[in-house]
Each structure stands twice: as C-alpha cells, then as structure tokens.
Amino acid sequence: MASIKGPAPAPTSFPGADKLRIGIVHARWNEECITPLVQGCVETITKAGVKPENIVIESVPGSWELPHGVSRLISGSQVQASSNVSDLMGATSLLDDNSKPSTPVAGSSSKPSKAALDAVIGIGVLIKGSTMHFEYISESCCSGLMRVGLDTGVPVILGVLTALTEDQALERSGVGRGANKGHNHGLDWGSAAVEMRLVAAGVMLVEERAYDAPELADESTHATYLHLSTRIRAEPVGSVPNGGADPIKVPSIGIEPRFSRVGALHCSLLRYPSHDWVTMSRVLYYLEDSRAFRVAWAMEELELDYELKHYRRIEGKRAEPTLKSESGNPLGKSPYLVDSEVKLGESAAQVKYLIQRYAPESSLLGPAEDWQKRGDVEAWISFSEGMMVHTLAAIYPRWFLDPASAAQVEAKMTPNIQNNLNALESALTGSDYLVGDSLTAADLMCVFSAEYTLYMDTGISSNAKNKQDWPNTLAWLKRCAQRPAYKRVLQKGATHKFTVTE
Numbered sequence: 137m138a139s140i141k142g143p144a145p146a147p148t149s150f151p152g153a154d155k156l157r158i159g160i161v162h163a164r165w166n167e168e169c170i171t172p173l174v175q176g177c178v179e180t181i182t183k184a185g186v187k188p189e190n191i192v193i194e195s196v197p198g199s200w201e202l203p204h205g206v207s208r209l210i211s212g213s214q215v216q217a218s219s220n221v222s223d224l225m226g227a228t229s230l231l232d233d234n235s236k237p238s239t240p241v242a243g244s245s246s247k248p249s250k251a252a253l254d255a256v257i258g259i260g261v262l263i264k265g266s267t268m269h270f271e272y273i274s275e276s277c278c279s280g281l282m283r284v285g286l287d288t289g290v291p292v293i294l295g296v297l298t299a300l301t302e303d304q305a306l307e308r309s310g311v312g313r314g315a316n317k318g319h320n321h322g323l324d325w326g327s328a329a330v331e332m333r334l335v336a337a338g339v340m341l342v343e344e345r346a347y348d349a350p351e352l353a354d355e356s357t358h359a360t361y362l363h364l365s366t367r368i369r370a371e372p373v374g375s376v377p378n379g380g381a382d383p384i385k386v387p388s389i390g391i392e393p394r395f396s397r398v399g400a401l402h403c404s405l406l407r408y409p410s411h412d413w414v415t416m417s418r419v420l421y422y423l424e425d426s427r428a429f430r431v432a433w434a435m436e437e438l439e440l441d442y443e444l445k446h447y448r449r450i451e452g453k454r455a456e457p458t459l460k461s462e463s464g465n466p467l468g469k470s471p472y473l474v475d476s477e478v479k480l481g482e483s484a485a486q487v488k489y490l491i492q493r494y495a496p497e498s499s500l501l502g503p504a505e506d507w508q509k510r511g512d513v514e515a516w517i518s519f520s521e522g523m524m525v526h527t528l529a530a531i532y533p534r535w536f537l538d539p540a541s542a543a544q545v546e547a548k549m550t551p552n553i554q555n556n557l558n559a560l561e562s563a564l565t566g567s568d569y570l571v572g573d574s575l576t577a578a579d580l581m582c583v584f585s586a587e588y589t590l591y592m593d594t595g596i597s598s599n600a601k602n603k604q605d606w607p608n609t610l611a612w613l614k615r616c617a618q619r620p621a622y623k624r625v626l627q628k629g630a631t632h633k634f635t636v637t638e
C-alpha cells in the first residue's frame with residue numbers, strides 16, 4: 137500500500153513573497169546532506185518569489201547551536217531594521233567575534249533588504265550513533281527552535297533531520313546512495329517558511345480568496361476579514377455583504393476605496409519594522425520651506441512609507457488656507473501628521489511619536505538605559521523649538537516692521553542667536569552628531585533650526601560674523617545633508633531651500 141505520509145500540496149502562489157526576507161541557519165555537521173538541504177530551501181524560497189538578495193544564510197558548528205544561532209539572527213535583523221546598521225552580521229556578531237557579511241545567494245542583483253527577518257529555517261542533520269548523544273541533541277534542538285519561534289513571534293521552521301542511519305539522512309536530503317535518491321526535504325522547508333510568514337500575517341488566505349471568491353459571500357471569508365481588521369487596527373469604514381444579515385465592517389484600505397475584491401485589501405498593507413501590518417494612510421501636510429522637513433526626514437530614516445501633501449506660502453510667509461482646511465489642524469500650521477488613527481501637530485511630538493511607535497528599539501532617542509544621553513537628546517529637542525526660536529524673533533520684524541526697526545530688534549536678538557550657534561558648535565566638537573557618534577532625534581530636530589538660522593543670516597553678517605565661524609556646525613549640516621534619507625526627502629519633491637552645500 138502506498139504511504140500516506142507527506143504534506144498535502146503546498147500553495148502554488150505566494151502573493152507578497154517578494155517583500156519577504158528569509159534567514160537560513162545551518163549546522164556544519166554532515167555537510168554532504170546539509171549542502172543539498174540548504175540548496176533545496178533556497179530553490180523553493182526564490183521560486184515562491186522571495187528575492188535572492190533577501191535570503192540570509194549563516195552557519196553554526198552543530199545542531200545543538202541552532203536555536204541560539206536562529207535567535208541571534210532574528211534579534212540582529214530586528215536591530216538592523218530599526219537602526220542604521222548596514223550589515224546584518226555586523227550588527228549581531230552572531231557566531232563569533234569575526235563579523236562577516238551575510239551570505240548573498242547566487243543570482244543576487246539589487247540591494248538587500250534591511251527589514252527584520254520574516255521567517256528563519258534552522259537546518260541540521262543528526263545521525264544516530266552508539267550513545268545517547270543523538271537523543272539529547274535531537275530533543276533539545278527541536279524544542280529550542282520551537283521556543284525561539286514562539287518567543288519571538290517569527291516563524292521558525294524545523295529543518296532538522298533525525299535519521300537512524302546515514303542512508304536515511306542522504307535520502308531525506310535528495311542524494312540517496314542507491315537508485316532512489318529520495319526526497320530533498322529542504323524544498324518543503326523553504327516553501328513552509330514563506331507560507332508561514334504570509335499566513336501569520338493573515339494575508340495569504342485573503343489573497344487566494346481574492347481570486348476565488350470575489351463576492352466575499354461566505355462566512356469564512358468574513359472571519360478572515362474580521363481577523364485581519366483587528367490585526368491592522370484600522371477604522372471600519374466599509375462593509376461587505378453578509379447573506380442578508382447585518383453587513384460586516386471591514387477596514388479602511390487607503391489605496392483602493394472599494395471592497396468588492398478581497399485582493400484590494402492586500403494592496404493597502406505594508407509591513408513596517410515592528411512587524412505590524414497597517415493601512416497605508418500616513419500623510420504629512422508639508423508647507424514649503426518649513427519645519428515639516430524634520431518629520432519627512434525622520435520618516436525616511438525609519439524607512440516608513442508616507443504621502444506628502446504640499447502647500448505653498450503666500451508671498452513667502454503665511455501658509456495657504458487650504459493647509460488648515462485639508463489637514464484638519466486647528467492651528468493651520470505645518471507639519472501636521474495623520475498616521476491612520478493618530479493625528480498630531482508639533483514637529484517634535486511627531487518625530488518622537490514616529491520613533492517610539494516604529495523604531496522603539498533604535499537609539500534615535502538615545503541608547504537604552506543611558507540616561508545622560510537620552511536626557512541630552514530630549515534637551516536638544518526642546519532647544520530646537522525653544523531657544524532656537526530666537527531666530528524667528530529676528531525674522532518677524534523683517535516681515536512686519538520697517539528695515540531700521542527690524543535691524544534694531546535683530547541687534548538685540550544677536551547675542552541669543554550666537555549663543556545658540558555656539559552651543560551647537562561646542563556639542564559638535566570632536567563628534568559627528570549632537571549626541572554621540574550616530575544620528576538621533578536631536579539632529580533630526582536641530583538641523584532645520586541651524587540651517588534656517590544660517591540661511592536667513594540672522595545675527596550673523598549684521599554682527600560682522602560669517603557662517604565659517606561655526607565650522608563644526610557647518611560640517612555637521614553637510615554630513616546630515618549627505619545622508620541618503622535626507623536626500624530622499626528632496627527627491628520626493630519636498631521644497632527645502634536651506635540645505636547647506638558649500
């Protein structure tokens with residue numbers, strides 16, 4: 137009688153797989169089996185649609201080390217996703233002190249993703265010997281991998297063969313010694329990793345149904361909808377038919393305003409470093425040449441998607457009235473951020489909110505537990521919208537008074553303005569950024585204030601000074617302007633004339 141063992145046919149399409157990043161950690165023991173198993177995984181992962189450059193492969197000595205290796209790879213990728221570390225292994229030093237780059241698989245072409253890993257496969261081959269060693273390692277390794285998956289919430293696939301003989305191990309790796317080469321289980325583990333991530337995100341079932349059941353009339357589809365809507369915490373704004381009963385509410389879907397096809401729902405889902413699935417309705421109301429630049433830059437540093445709504449200044453001063461009516465900000469000021477259910481004014485509050493919500497483990501608000509540095513970041517944030525507003529005290533008279541009176545006010549404000557620039561200059565002595573050697577919210581907030589002060593030339597040339605008198609500050613502004621995230625804001629069409637280039 138034919139064997140009934142083996143999985144039912146796996147799904148054949150994996151919508152959304154092209155956005156995934158999958159890790160493989162393999163043991164080095166029993167290489168003859170390990171190599172084809174890893175290759176099998178890579179084959180089905182890429183076939184499912186994952187980009188080759190988004191498969192990270194690492195090794196550990198043996199199967200005993202797999203749970204630790206998988207756990208470190210997951211946490212390292214999460215750190216990487218919320219920081220500026222460009223190289224995953226550089227962030228984790230997973231296996232030894234010699235940090236090395238993640239292994240790009242053949243066929244890699246574009247830039248690897250820096251997102252947190254979506255699933256990890258732990259691959260090992262255990263072959264029973266004459267002692268109890270095999271039993272202990274098999275048990276510990278399998279339960280260790282299960283624990284990492286449950287503890288982290290990241291699907292961990294058990295890719296461990298526990299064979300009683302060498303032949304069994306070879307056959308399960310698809311390289312049997314006899315005529316029967318067996319079956320390479322790595323093929324199954326690869327597609328299981330992709331499937332588990334998509335199912336865990338509640339997307340796959342929805343996507344499949346989009347093609348099967350466009351009318352959304354059966355109960356299980358509704359259940360999926362409801363499940364999904366609680367996951368993404370979106371406002372219920374639409375409904376689907378429910379066989380004559382009360383229509384079922386479904387979430388706002390941002391891009392596609394109708395719910396006639398379930399597939400539309402997927403279009404609006406984006407994954408953020410926190411592993412949440414949320415609706416794409418993040419809008420920044422951006423007034424030209426304004427503090428809104430801080431918030432757009434912060435979102436770029438955090439690699440968040442957002443829409444910029446542009447507004448002009450009337451005669452270079454006040455915002456056009458549509459900023460108030462369209463944003464809903466009662467003050468009519470920019471920046472104003474609407475992030476799904478959250479509506480926020482004040483650039484400092486917005487920058488802090490974005491970091492706390494989407495990159496809580498980053499050091500953008502200062503390193504965890506370093507209360508001096510965290511306090512310093514806070515102080516600079518307040519400084520940017522407190523002390524630095526002395527600049528505006530010299531600008532408004534230029535707008536509203538005659539030139540002689542404006543010059544008088546500016547002269548009175550000059551000591552304060554220079555005091556502020558001196559404070560920045562001294563913090564930047566021997567340091568690339570305001571707090572420590574990496575970018576923090578202090579820079580995200582204060583760069584605009586300094587750029588604006590230098591550009592508007594308040595209290596500078598009128599007092600026989602030159603911006604070169606603050607060389608550290610100038611170098612810092614240029615350094616920040618060179619950051620890819622800063623440049624991306626400009627590429628998206630944000631008007632910001634204050635960038636220091638020379």
Ligand SMILES: N[C@@H](CCC(=O)N[C@@H](CS)C(=O)NCC(=O)O)C(=O)O
Nearest residue numbers: 426427454455469470471482483484
């Ligand atoms: N403290 C607020 C200041 C907001 C503010 O005054 N924004 C200015 C642009 S930099 C604005 O909207 N001006 C337009 C107007 O006053 O009509 C923040 O940091 O967001």
